[in-house]
Amino acid sequence: MNALWEFLSMSDANVRYVTLGSVLLAASSAVVGCFTVLRKRALVGDAVAHAVLPGVCLAFLLSGEKNPLLLLLGSFVTGWLSLIAIDTITSKSRIKEDTAIGLVLSVFFGVGILFLTAIQHSGNENQSGLDKFLFGSAAALVGQDLITFGAVATLLLLSVLLLYKEFKLVSFDMAYARTIGLPVRALELVLTTLTVLAVVVGIQSVGVVLMSAMLITPAAAARFWTDRLGGMVTIAALMSAVCGAAGAFVSFTAPAMPTGPWIVMILSLLAILSFLLAPRRGLVARLLLQRRVRRQMMRENILKTLFLLGESKNEQGLSYTRKQISERRKMPLLTMQESLRVLRSKGLVTHGSSGWSLTEAGMKEAQRVVRLHRLWELYLTEYLQVASDHVHEDAESIEHVLTPELEKRLEELLNYPTADPHQTVIPQQP
Known part of the structure; x- marks a missing residue:
């Protein structure tokens, strides 16, 4: 309790930076990740996360210093190039998107490791800490980083808020979006840019290896709790924000524990609980x-x-x-x-x-089940041309799920029959 009280008071400026930065990063990434998941492009986030490493290294090689803005710019450029490479490979060859993602991810990440190794052997004193981009180092956040995180998080959230309806249409029904004249290609580019931007900003906190989890896990978990996009975005953002603060608390109470991996661990635990215990979609x-x-x-x-x-x-x-x-x-x-x-x-x-x-009530219910069974047998024989001696098993399965609306439709379609394919009387409605 004392540790929690000290954490909540946050008298140390570095603790405030780490906590607020983690919360901003987690929440904004989760919001963008919802649209990535709904567009079935979850693996793209993983590819971008690995593709930013060569951009970070190139920016350092060209500038000779760890300027945060230059490093972010370099990572943004290579992140974008990775998406262009995936789209080009998919559209210009017979290679499927998942294979293209695997190729781009491995090539870009391999090039990044090559550059990073070269930097480590270059003797440049400013290289210290550059390898933190692999696994992240949220505890090293300073005031300037918090300003950057806040600006990017605000940009991400405002973009989603202003283009919410358009993003919703593109995510659920792209054909309809084109029909009503929306600039679908431009909206896809905006969503892609926001995804790259979220990944680029997050690598300093959790690293390229874990950033895709920050993007995808809260969205996937939130999807189990609601069928509405607004609810999904809200749940994912709140879940990520709580996990960001929790990861910072773990790092505060146990300094040897890294913040980023703990954020991902807590997010993963919430995701597993969601998969198991969500009221309608959960496994239980x-x-x-x-x-x-x-x-x-x-x-x-x-x-x-x-x-x-x-x-x-x-x-x-x-x-x-x-x-x-x-x-x-x-x-x-x-x-x-x-x-x-x-x-x-x-x-x-x-x-x-x-x-x-x-009983009398039981007789009515039994007649209903038998009636549905024989109506469905008749439908299978007359409309699907199934042999009458092969329809019983199918009718056994479907009779329990036919609704009154479907029953009425079946009667109309079959012209109110009185006997099934075996010439057995179909019970009439009481």
Whole structure:
């Protein structure tokens, strides 16, 4: 608690620089990264992050000093050249974009390492710390760096705010954007420029190796929490800002711990939690949904089985034992017992001395399932020309997910049929 209080008070100017710089970098990168992810260009961010290294080295070789603005300019130029190279290779050859990205990334990064090695053996005293661009050194941020970060972050956020609707259209429906006359190519260039700019500014904090994680991870994590672009951008920015401050706190309490990698580690942890626990898209939520659907299908299959048993005897309302139900439709005994218990609690079946039978409400629900099954069988045979003896399995799967709207559409399309392909009566709606 004492460490947290000291961190929040931030009496040390360097702590303020590191914290604010990390927050600005993380939040602005996440906002731009949302559009990169939605445009399915996540790997491009990784390529740009590795391609800026030769630009940093060339700027140092030409100037002989570590002028932050010159280094940023050099990295921006090579970052842009890497994108041009990717587009050229993709459009002028048969090489796919992912292969082109791999080629450009490895070549540019290899050239950067070559230049960096040459600088280290040149004897130039100003080279000290230049290798920090590989892995970043947020703890070395000073007031001038904070001004640069603040200016670039403001530029990134203002650009997204002013062109939000246009970026949204380009990200989701480029064809429609062209149709209404938007300058799609120009907007793509602006988005690409913002991506390069976000990467270029971030390399001083987290380095070229980890910068793509700063760009992509928060956007990918935020996508699991919302279906709205505005919500995605907001969540990604807040998540990154919190992780930026958390990384600075870890570095403050344990000086041997680097800020940049810890920001990425915390971001990755939040991303994993999002993948697992997001309420609708998370893995746990999907597994629970699948479990509910399977149980619902099992209960509907039991209702349908009781109906078919009565139909085979031309008399509904009779009772049947679990053995008779199992002989008609194979299912695990424990699963059947649990499903029958739930059906009874819902008032769809009743249990007597001679077995299980459908209630009035259960009969209506069973007729609905059988009706959907036979309508779908008829559709498959008449419109998709599937043999009548091959449609049962498909109908078994689809009968549980057909909505009332689709049911009505099927009836209209089939001209309100009364029998399925096997000439079995289709139950009518009660």
